[in-house]
Amino acid sequence: MSAASPTPDATIRPADRRVSARVGAIAESATLAVDAKAKALKASGRPVIGFGAGEPDFPTPDYIVEEAVAACRDPKNHRYTPAGGLPELKAAIAAKTLRDSGWAVDASQVLVTNGGKQAIYEAFAAILDPGDEVIVPAPYWTTYPESIALAGGVPVVVVADETTGYKVSVEQLEAARTENTKVLLFVSPSNPTGAVYTREEVEAVGRWAAEHGLWVLTDEIYEHLVYGDAEFVSLPVAVPELADKCIVVNGVAKTYAMTGWRVGWVIGPQDVVKAATNLQSHATSNVSNVAQRAALAAVAGDLAAVDEMKVAFDRRRRTIVSMLNEIPGVVCPEPEGAFYAYPSVKALLGKEIRGRRPATSAELAALILDEAEVAVVPGEAFGTPGYLRLSYALGDDDLVEGVSRIQKLLSEAQ
Known part of the structure; x- marks a missing residue:
């Protein structure tokens, strides 16, 4: 489809x-x-x-709110920051990524965005040309196909149901792949189903994508919300050979109860992140300084x-x-x-x-x-x-x- x-x-x-x-x-x-x-x-x-x-x-936890209050009173936060985000926040996001998922990235690979939705759109816009196909496992979050289409791409939907725990197989992905396929969208834990792929399943999907030279955009916004024996596994960590064609989007919204603060980020290869940053420089400039300072307190702190x-x-x-x-x-x-x-x-x-x-x-x-x-x-x-x-x-x-x-x-x- x-x-x-x-x-x-x-x-x-x-x-x-x-x-x-x-x-x-x-x-x-x-x-x-x-x-x-x-x-x-x-x-x-x-x-x-x-x-x-x-x-x-x-x-939102008190210590994050207090950091924002203090930021409001500091005149340096009344001005523009670099479009890609506060340097100290980008560095903290890189450090947090290593701490939480085991992926070592440089601050130059990070773009701070106005929430996860902007991160998703800008990532797709940076790598898609008209007619490029993106394989989208369904059930999918409603914004994904719209972002792909806005970026000029074509969403190709692969459906899973309750009989497989809402998880697609490599065989289904291969059946959907064509000569126009450029990107796989991969989300675990999933919105809307709560499905979490096992380490073995993540590795199998990643190896398939790497074998066919595909890009992967993976949304890790729910990385810390897993239960029971389930385990969050970051795709570029599980399949390191995929890292140069992998883009991760994430944010503070779900982990720190900060949905209204609107701070997300893109992590990926430097050339792609630079292109997305250029786009953002014309679309929205920088994220609110006060929100960035609050996000810095969040990601630099613990997970209590x-x-x-x-x-x-x-x-x-x-x-x-x-x-x-x-x-x-x-x-x-x-x-x-x-x-x-x-x-x-x-x-x-x-x-x-x-x-x-x-x-x-x-x-x-x-x-x-x-x-x-x-x-x-x-x-x-x-x-x-x-x-x-x-x-x-x-x-x-x-x-x-x-x-x-x-x-x-x-x-x-x-």
């Missing part, structure tokens, strides 16, 4: 096109749309519980804060999976990473629930919001209809109440 950018209608004069075909083809972020709708309904007085946004419910959050996430993970699997017709594999559950609801589609027969997971999600006042994201947003994504990065009481409402509603299916 592949997608291509739309071709402008040649019969329409350029001056009469109000929105470009390139930008007009972009879909709104489904996760942010669901979150915004849930918040609007809650503000209007409805007791909506939102499982939409992937956002820790914890505050994330360790505390992991305890809560692990407890919620087990609770939500158990409760979802109690619903007839729902199948929810246990996620091993991130903070999402991704249950299959295919067996419920077409059944009558309170006078409605949802034919798609999007219709089912709408029904759940209307009738149970619970916001979830349908699988259509992630390239796999028939599923729902629920973030369990919310309070324990809200989680239990929200899933209980879903249980009660869906148990009426006939």
Whole structure:
């Protein structure tokens, strides 16, 4: 399966096109749309519980906030920094990468970006030419294919389902490879499924990519959120021969509960990072100095804060999976990473629930919001209809109440 950018209608004069075909083809972020709708309904007085946004419910740790407060008072932070980021932050990110994943990189290989989304787009923009294909395992985070298309590339989707723990095989990747394939997108732990590839699986995927001379963009934003016996394995560490054609994107959002601070980064070969930095110099210049100072405090510090959050996430993970699997017709594999559950609801589609027969997971999600006042994201947003994504990065009481409402509603299916 592949997608291509739309071709402008040649019969329409350029001056009469109000929105470009390139930008007009972009879909709104489904996760942010669901979150915004849930918040609007809650503000209007409805007791909506939102499982939409992937956002820790914890505050940013105090020591990070205090560093930002101090940074606000220092006039040097009222000015531009180099477009690629504060030199000391880039050095700290390089040191943190060695500490956490075992990959030794130089600060010149780091670009500090306005969150992970900018990192992903700029990385793709730096290496893709029009028509280059990117293999995208699905379920995928909704932003990936949009970023690829904006950069001129063609996303080629390879689907995995609950029978394989939402993990694609090397055989599936090889079947999708063509002479136009340039990049593999690889994400572990995964959003939206929470899937975590084993060391052996990571090595097999990396060796396959290296054998065929492919680039790999790997998103490590959930590196610290793994549970049980699962292990995070960084691809360029597992397969060193791939390092010169590997780009890692990451950020402080999930690890340090800093989603609103908007600090991410790209790590890769110097020529690619330089090209992405040039792009950013014209797009947004530097990331906010205050946010960069806060990120410096985060990455240079220890992991005590994330360790505390992991305890809560692990407890919620087990609770939500158990409760979802109690619903007839729902199948929810246990996620091993991130903070999402991704249950299959295919067996419920077409059944009558309170006078409605949802034919798609999007219709089912709408029904759940209307009738149970619970916001979830349908699988259509992630390239796999028939599923729902629920973030369990919310309070324990809200989680239990929200899933209980879903249980009660869906148990009426006939």
